Amino acid sequence: xxxxxxxxxxxxxxxxxxxxxxxxxxxxxxxxxxxxxxxxxxxxxxxxxxxxxxxxxxxxxxxxxxxxxxxxxxxxxxxxxxxxxxxxxxxxxxxxxxxxxxxxxxxxxxxxxxxxxxxxxxxxxxxxxxxxxxxxxxxxxxxxxxxxxxxxxxxxxxxxxxxxxxxxxxxxxxxxxxxxxxxxxxxxxxxxxxxxxxxxxxxxxxxxxxxxxxxxxxxxxxxxxxxxxxxxxxxxxxxxxxxxxxxxxxxxxxxxxxxxxxxxxxxxxxxxxxxxxxxxxxxxxxxxxxxxxxxxxxxxxxxxxxxxxxxxxxxxxxxxxxxxxxxxxxxxxxxxxxxxxxxxxxxxxxxxxxxxxxxxxxxxxxxxxxxxxxxxxxxxxxxxxxxxxxxxxxxxxxxxxxxxxxxxxxxxxxxxxxxxxxxxxxxxxxxxxxxxxxxxxxxxxxxxxxxxxxxxxxxxxxxxxxxxxxxxxxxxxxxxxxxxxxxxxxxxxxxx
Amino acid sequence: xxxxxxxxxxxxxxxxxxxxxxxxxxxxxxxxxxxxxxxxxxxxxxxxxxxxxxxxxxxxxxxxxxxxxxxxxxxxxxxxxxxxxxxxxxxxxxxxxxxxx
Numbered sequence: 177x178x179x180x181x182x183x184x185x186x187x188x189x190x191x192x193x194x195x196x197x198x199x200x201x202x203x204x205x206x207x208x209x210x211x212x213x214x215x216x217x218x219x220x221x222x223x224x225x226x227x228x229x230x231x232x233x234x235x236x237x238x239x240x241x242x243x244x245x246x247x248x249x250x251x252x253x254x255x256x257x258x259x260x261x262x263x264x265x266x267x268x269x270x271x272x273x274x275x276x277x278x279x280x281x282x283x284x285x286x287x288x289x290x291x292x293x294x295x296x297x298x299x300x301x302x303x304x305x306x307x308x309x310x311x312x313x314x315x316x317x318x319x320x321x322x323x324x325x326x327x328x329x330x331x332x333x334x335x336x337x338x339x340x341x342x343x344x345x346x347x348x349x350x351x352x353x354x355x356x357x358x359x360x361x362x363x364x365x366x367x368x369x370x371x372x373x374x375x376x377x378x379x380x381x382x383x384x385x386x387x388x389x390x391x392x393x394x395x396x397x398x399x400x401x402x403x404x405x406x407x408x409x410x411x412x413x414x415x416x417x418x419x420x421x422x423x424x425x426x427x428x429x430x431x432x433x434x435x436x437x438x439x440x441x442x443x444x445x446x447x448x449x450x451x452x453x454x455x456x457x458x459x460x461x462x463x464x465x466x467x468x469x470x471x472x473x474x475x476x477x478x479x480x481x482x483x484x485x486x487x488x489x490x491x492x493x494x495x496x497x498x499x500x501x502x503x504x505x506x507x508x509x510x511x512x513x514x515x516x517x518x519x520x521x522x523x524x525x526x527x528x529x530x531x532x533x534x535x536x537x538x539x540x541x542x543x544x545x546x547x548x549x550x551x552x553x554x555x556x557x558x559x560x561x562x563x564x565x566x567x568x569x570x571x572x573x574x575x576x577x578x579x580x581x582x583x584x585x586x587x588x589x590x591x592x593x594x595x596x597x598x599x600x601x602x603x604x605x606x607x608x609x610x611x612x613x614x615x616x617x618x619x620x621x622x623x624x625x626x627x628x629x630x631x632x633x634x635x636x637x638x639x640x641x642x643x644x645x646x647x648x649x650x651x652x653x654x655x656x657x658x659x660x661x662x663x664x665x666x667x668x669x670x671x672x
Numbered sequence: 673x674x675x676x677x678x679x680x681x682x683x684x685x686x687x688x689x690x691x692x693x694x695x696x697x698x699x700x701x702x703x704x705x706x707x708x709x710x711x712x713x714x715x716x717x718x719x720x721x722x723x724x725x726x727x728x729x730x731x732x733x734x735x736x737x738x739x740x741x742x743x744x745x746x747x748x749x750x751x752x753x754x755x756x757x758x759x760x761x762x763x764x765x766x767x768x769x770x771x772x773x
Contacts, residue, residue, distance in 0.1 A: 347710035354717035
């Protein structure tokens with residue numbers, strides 16, 4: 177069912193809330209000069225909670241909104257909640273960060289609200305024009321957030337690198353869209369699929385189709401930081417303020433995977449029961465398999481030699497993009513479920529690791545792994561917390577990262593692609609080395625004995641606990657997570 | 673007689689020139705010009721396809737959307753280039769190399 181504009185409004189309440197809240201925060205920021213330091217984050221957090229409430233209460237209708245521009249379904253519902261949660265945690269994490277406390281942060285909260293709404297629109301887009309517009313909305317706001325420290329050379333160069341790389345990638349994607357429009361005569365994903373099905377893929381030029389898929393992957397690969405579109409990632413992660421880095425490493429990546437799934441599953445394959453079939457002659461999973469293997473291998477190998485923790489986590493986030501992509505290539509509901517589980521658990525472990533980086537930068541002004549020596553003596557809690565986040569990133573069983581790996585490898589084996597699971601687990605073993613290296617520095621190395629114990633502010637302490645709990649306890653609530661993601665893999669399928 | 677193929681050739685040439693410009697130029701402003709070429713090559717495609725092949729106006733509307741987004745993108749990019757100039761007194765991208773060290 178496709179709804180008209182007025183009917184659609186009530187299904188878009190979360191996004192509307194975020195956009196209106198962004199405007200309110202702008203007004204408060206320029207008019208209430210004395211209370212704004214306190215009001216800006218409070219309003220931002222409240223509006224995120226309100227948006228989360230609306231998306232929970234709205235339920236998951238299965239429909240096309242705004243004349244087929246957007247879709248609302250349980251898949252969209254999942255990403256709404258995930259992205260709003262990510263935005264909420266990042267706002268709390270940015271409250272006490274030395275990097276952001278030197279500048280005025282009113283616009284930061286506005287940008288964060290806008291980018292969250294943009295990411296939700298991006299994962300729901302079912303029209304190429306809407307897809308491009310929302311992807312650019314997310315990109316443009318992230319460029320500004322990366323370059324937020326105007327007087328800092330590192331931040332500025334990172335943002336410049338990000339925008340030049342991003343503009344070329346999305347430009348290539350746009351060229352791919354224009355070719356796809358030329359071939360099918362429509363911008364709607366479902367109409368594109370129907371054209372391919374009714375005319376037969378073989379009636380189109382095979383090389384042009386391949387070129388189109390490659391060009392479009394440039395845009396999606398840029399958002400998810402997949403090889404070979406990952407070059408911006410380490411530099412941008414290293415240069416951006418740490419809360420922004422934490423945000424970039426989870427939220428736009430999740431949104432990128434959301435739109436990747438929506439585009440390829442809805443627009444370029446046929447849904448049949450619990451799986452999707454590729455159309456003969458349009459074998460895009462082959463390209464994704466290649467990108468996935470390259471991404472995790474290159475990400476992990478490059479991470480081995482990093483001394484800067486932010487850079488190391490950047491390469492590790494590239495590697496994780498490779499694991500998540502394994503869930504897309506199998507084209508089954510099991511695979512889709514594994515992606516959602518992975519994105520969900522990845523949110524807590526990666527935000528946690530970056531929060532520890534923020535806390536340590538607040539007191540020591542360093543990102544070097546060597547300077548983490550002796551952390552166990554200076555702050556046992558922080559060292560243990562970081563170890564749990566890292567073990568979770570490796571995928572060691574009691575922690576939630578294990579769930580993600582289990583689902584992804586399970587989905588690949590389920591489909592009989594054993595070699596891909598082997599490559600994935602070899603990669604996970606390589607990854608264990610560089611995560612353990614950080615743990616060794618924190619726990620075994622002596623470090624400078626004259627350094628005083630490390631102080632953690634109450635805000636950061638409570639956020640750390642809030643991020644630790646899911647990492648430890650999600651395994652206990654395995655059943656509910658499984659039920660939630662199983663209900664979330666129903667893509668809106670506008671069949672004729 | 674100008675056919676669809678002529679438009680597609682022009683847009684492919686513009687796209688290639690844009691990529692070439694982005695890869696070879698050292699001046700940040702020149703790189704931005706290359707990016708504009710890439711976006712406009714897609715616009716030519718969209719409008720040409722809309723005119724010759726398709727019964728709807730989708731492509732032309734999309735082209736307008738792209739023009740608006742391109743303007744916003746250039747605004748952000750130029751702001752960043754200006755900040756770079758304030759910090760370094762140059763817009764040469766080769767000298768913006770602090771992240772490589």
